[in-house]
Amino acid sequence: MERRVRIRQGGGDEELTGHAAARPVEADREEEDRGFYGATGRPPVPLRPWLRPLAAWLGLPWRDRWRWLRRKLRDALPGADRIRSADRIHLEEVVLLGYAADPALRALLFVGCEWYTRHYEALFDPRRSRFVTIDVDPRRARHGAARHIVAPMQEMAAHVPPCSIDVIVCNGVYGFGIYDRGELARAFAASHAVLAPGGILVLGWNDVPALAPFDPVEVAVATGFARDPARGGAWRLRTDTPTRHTFDFYVRVALPESPG
Numbered sequence: 001m002e003r004r005v006r007i008r009q010g011g012g013d014e015e016l017t018g019h020a021a022a023r024p025v026e027a028d029r030e031e032e033d034r035g036f037y038g039a040t041g042r043p044p045v046p047l048r049p050w051l052r053p054l055a056a057w058l059g060l061p062w063r064d065r066w067r068w069l070r071r072k073l074r075d076a077l078p079g080a081d082r083i084r085s086a087d088r089i090h091l092e093e094v095v096l097l098g099y100a101a102d103p104a105l106r107a108l109l110f111v112g113c114e115w116y117t118r119h120y121e122a123l124f125d126p127r128r129s130r131f132v133t134i135d136v137d138p139r140r141a142r143h144g145a146a147r148h149i150v151a152p153m154q155e156m157a158a159h160v161p162p163c164s165i166d167v168i169v170c171n172g173v174y175g176f177g178i179y180d181r182g183e184l185a186r187a188f189a190a191s192h193a194v195l196a197p198g199g200i201l202v203l204g205w206n207d208v209p210a211l212a213p214f215d216p217v218e219v220a221v222a223t224g225f226a227r228d229p230a231r232g233g234a235w236r237l238r239t240d241t242p243t244r245h246t247f248d249f250y251v252r253v254a255l256p257e258s259p260g
Contacts, residue, residue, distance in 0.1 A: 022237035056210035064242035087245035154186040157193040171204030175211030188223035206243035225250035
């Protein structure tokens with residue numbers, strides 16, 4: 001039986017097209033002038049993982065470099081307990097709260113934990129048990145939910161029963177931990193295994209080539225996902241952030257048949 005969980009806000013279906021923090025993107029991926037590296041924004045040589053954030057910053061136009069730097073400095077101030085950038089506001093106040101408001105939601109699996117995500121479980125009151133977290137680093141378990149899994153996203157199927165999750169939210173992992181097509185395909189395949197038919201995968205990623213060298217929709221389609229048709233043109237939303245943080249909404253469909 002196919003399960004569909006919709007984002008709900010204020011008691012009604014919310015397509016998110018009018019939210020100030022995000023706008024639909026018509027093309028799969030847009031190319032434009034990205035500063036230091038010219039029109040493509042691509043660094044001239046392959047990068048080691050620890051160099052990617054610096055390369056991404058250098059690839060931005062000057063105005064966006066300072067916007068990003070100001071935000072990073074603000075986040076580092078003592079006493080900060082969350083990030084208030086446009087992408088985080090959209091994630092917390094629209095995406096997560098929207099799914100939390102749906103009484104049909106059985107379980108949402110959130111990938112990746114940090115100090116600024118530790119309040120996410122409380123968004124699912126009074127049924128916090130619906131919120132599950134996973135992170136490869138055991139030290140980050142203290143920022144996770146009561147139901148927390150220590151494992152990489154690519155191995156979640158070894159820890160989560162098949163078809164038991166309605167929504168997976170994976171934000172900031174592609175580009176910060178997962179970099180190549182093979183690893184992203186493994187992560188999507190594991191997501192497909194644990195999601196219920198019709199379940200939703202929300203992928204948050206930074207649309208700058210130093211962090212995201214290819215469009216993830218290609219990998220999603222190849223591993224049993226489709227652009228969520230319930231969202232119409234809003235299956236991909238871009239936030240007003242220097243790194244063009246983008247949210248993709250994919251729905252689990254049948255795996256493509258193998259040739260022959």
